[in-house]
Amino acid sequence: MSVQILCDSASDLSEETLHKYNLERVSLGVTIGNEEYEDGKTISPKQVYKLMRDGKAPKTSQVSPKTFRDTFTSHVENNQAFIYFSVSSELSGTYQTAKMVEQEIKEDNPDAQFNVIDTKAASLGYGLIAIKAAELALSGASFDEIVETGTYYAKHMEHIFTVDDLEYLYRGGRVSKTAAFVGSLLKIKPLLHVEDGKLIPLEKIRGAKKVLKRMIEVMEERGQSLEQQRIAISHGDDLETAEKFADMIRTECGTTDIHIDMIGSAIGAHAGPGTIALFFLNNTPK
Numbered sequence: 001m002s003v004q005i006l007c008d009s010a011s012d013l014s015e016e017t018l019h020k021y022n023l024e025r026v027s028l029g030v031t032i033g034n035e036e037y038e039d040g041k042t043i044s045p046k047q048v049y050k051l052m053r054d055g056k057a058p059k060t061s062q063v064s065p066k067t068f069r070d071t072f073t074s075h076v077e078n079n080q081a082f083i084y085f086s087v088s089s090e091l092s093g094t095y096q097t098a099k100m101v102e103q104e105i106k107e108d109n110p111d112a113q114f115n116v117i118d119t120k121a122a123s124l125g126y127g128l129i130a131i132k133a134a135e136l137a138l139s140g141a142s143f144d145e146i147v148e149t150g151t152y153y154a155k156h157m158e159h160i161f162t163v164d165d166l167e168y169l170y171r172g173g174r175v176s177k178t179a180a181f182v183g184s185l186l187k188i189k190p191l192l193h194v195e196d197g198k199l200i201p202l203e204k205i206r207g208a209k210k211v212l213k214r215m216i217e218v219m220e221e222r223g224q225s226l227e228q229q230r231i232a233i234s235h236g237d238d239l240e241t242a243e244k245f246a247d248m249i250r251t252e253c254g255t256t257d258i259h260i261d262m263i264g265s266a267i268g269a270h271a272g273p274g275t276i277a278l279f280f281l282n283n284t285p286k
Contacts, residue, residue: 003081003137003146006071007130008063008094009039010087012123012234012264021134026071028087028094028266029061039265048265049237049273058269062094068101072114076105081113081143085130085150089118090197092266115147119154120197123161123267124232124259125279129153131230131259149286156283159194160202160218162211164236164274191215212245215278216252223280227254230285234263236275245276 007013009027018025027038032051037043039060048058075082089095098116106112119126133150141149189211191203202218205211219226231249235242239260246258262268263275271277 001080002140003083003143004075005130005134005137005146006082006084007126008087009264010092010094010122010266011085011127011130012261012267013127013130014261015040017127017131017259017261021131022138023130023134024071026063026067028063028092030265030269031059031061032056037265043265045262045264045268046237048268052269053273058265060092060266060269062092062097065097065101068098069105072101072105075114076109076112083115083117083133083143083146083150085117085119085126085133085154087126088120088122088194088197090120091122091199113143115143117147117150117154118197119150119157120194121154121157121159122194123159123263123277123279124234124261125157125159125194125277127234127261128230128232128259128279129157152283152286153281156281158219158222158280158282159277160191160215160279161193161271161275161277162189162191162205162215163271164238165272191218193218212241212248212276215245215276216249219249219278219280220253222282223253224282225284226280227256228285229255229281230257230259231255231278231280232259232261234261234267234275234277234279236263236268236271236273238274238276241274241276245278249278 006024030037086095095118102116119129133146136146188204193202233242242260
């Protein structure tokens with residue numbers, strides 16, 4: 001029996017992509033006002049971005065223990081081996097919750113074959129790891145092979161991104177009020193990346209056009225075998241810029257396999273509309 005790959009909605013993979021790779025997804029929570037939603041199920045990213053542009057401030061919550069318990073137990077009862085690749089433990093408590101449920105279930109089912117892995121990634125950086133694992137599962141790779149390759153991709157995944165308005169990162173506690181205010185005032189575009197699962201500011205760039213060029217330069221400095229990779233671009237409801245960016249990368253780097261998806265509600269609630277993010281490996285793909 002093949003291995004089932006699970007991910008959560010912070011992977012920013014569309015329904016179409018999930019279906020294509022036989023990926024199963026659990027949802028983080030999104031709260032707007034007094035209403036609670038399941039990311040990607042009962043509210044769409046487009047709805048969340050519209051509400052944010054109208055001044056609403058969504059809050060997010062991790063995947064619930066009950067969701068993990070129900071999902072994991074159903075696979076264990078069917079003797080289905082599975083691997084759940086989780087959003088970075090530095091950005092959400094989801095991984096810790098999944099590990100807690102894993103321990104509970106394995107105490108009662110010591111022969112159950114499943115694993116919970118912290119990708120230290122988010123958005124399509126995380127999505128690319130899940131896709132690679134799912135491709136291996138579909139090709140009949142062994143449980144251990146999938147864990148090994150998934151872990152390799154997690155270790156070498158780079159995230160480079162910019163936001164349109166620092167206010168959203170400030171609200172989520174990711175940058176200081178001063179940085180958000182000064183950035184908005186001077187039209188500075190921040191360049192950020194993820195280091196060991198955490199959001200870290202990289203550079204400040206003046207002007208939207210320059211920031212995309214600089215993102216490509218950083219990818220060329222850090223990336224390996226870019227023409228052989230599947231890279232990804234995620235966007236906060238700005239497909240036009242994402243597609244223009246993809247064309248720039250094809251021209252500059254010779255990369256042909258570029259996956260584009262919208263940033264989902266859970267990540268988008270912190271990054272805001274207009275975010276553009278780039279994901280690639282800093283080592284040769286396996």
